[in-house]
Amino acid sequence: MNPPAMIRVVLADDERMVRTALRAILSAEPDLEVVGEAATGAEAVSVVRELRPDVVLMDVRMPGTDGIRATERILATLDEPPRIIVVTTFENDSYVYDALRAGASGFLLKRADADALVQAVRLVARSDSLLFPAAVRTLATEHARTHRAPPAWVARLTAREQEVLRHLAGGLTNAEIARRMEVGPATVKSHVAAVLAKTGARDRTQAVIAAYEAGFLNAG
Amino acid sequence: MNPPAMIRVVLADDERMVRTALRAILSAEPDLEVVGEAATGAEAVSVVRELRPDVVLMDVRMPGTDGIRATERILATLDEPPRIIVVTTFENDSYVYDALRAGASGFLLKRADADALVQAVRLVARSDSLLFPAAVRTLATEHARTHRAPPAWVARLTAREQEVLRHLAGGLTNAEIARRMEVGPATVKSHVAAVLAKTGARDRTQAVIAAYEAGFLNAG
DNA sequence: GGCCCTCTCCCCCGCGCGGCGGAGGCGGAT
């Protein structure tokens, strides 16, 4: 083995103990070298800009600039940016999607064992061909587009009004909705009026648009 | 090093040469063991069911049952299924999304070097905590929901009609559309009528629904 | 020179829609 394959790593985590633990694990490997550390997102950006590592282990939660923003900055400002592995505690963290969208090459849980950590670093370091490349980013971006936080008006709609809105989004006329709901047309008009008022829509078309944009048709 | 950490691998690829090459690469590693091969998807399912490997390298394109379906079958029928790495030639293959949705743990390009391959196998084998777990699958599923094949009517819309449809999906009235397009209201009516005819919609609301369902607002 | 498509605009007509105000019943909070 000749020296050229040395993988240079930077650690970014606000907890000193975590950094120490990571350094201990990585330094035990002959082909890995921890060249720098950072305790904040901003620090991470400048450290990476200075040291030009191959891989960055980036914690999500850090004071000030968080790991996601730091990842964005690094990938945006450097022409040959390092691979970034975002680290967090829980898998179902909503940060996962943000990390992927920001361009992170990997996502690792803190409960991962030392072996997995080391191998993840090696894999990410020398693979443009790795597991999920650009594809995942488009997926994450899409996810963001689709899964916005539902507007406040959704919760304010009564059961009947939600039912009506679904039928509106089905392209039905008031008369058709009335038949399907087995009520009078006048009742439907009332519900439609309520929906329009609560959604801020001017007409049924805008209400349907609001329903789509809110992801109303996917939920409950 | 004690023997318990032996990683058992099954190769599934219809080209004999590919299997041979993969076997050569993996067998060179002391901790990897190729325990079986398969030339078709169906064969892969039965081989895996029999040999219970830790990792499967699965080609996408195979005669009969393809790698995607085979992946689905394996993950669905076994209670402790192996990790499956799907292998293909091009990164922008549409199979990527299918593979992720099917539950593959990884996606690897055939042009990946031997090193990356080996490390990917190791990583996937011993990591439930690995890069992207359940999250990616939901992303891929979402992607499938959003990205249906656009209906035929989309192409039939003229430039002006598409423009009008976008404004319809913005919730505008004919008069507002006319102002924004700097034409007369009567002209807009004509275009709207054409859009309704081509989309098969009864009114503007249904046209907007069609636009959303077709993913018309994302494209072009 | 023809033909066809597109874009532009005009007329009239019918109607579904949305805004307005009102009303009665019913159930849960206080």
Place this chain on the structure above:
DNA sequence: ATCCGCCTCCGCCGCGCGGGGGAGAGGGCC
């Protein structure tokens, strides 16, 4: 017992919308 929210309906009115049919101008194709 009283209030309030929800569901259920009624009338009236104005208007934007959609259907039908027609017409002229420009551009591409053969």
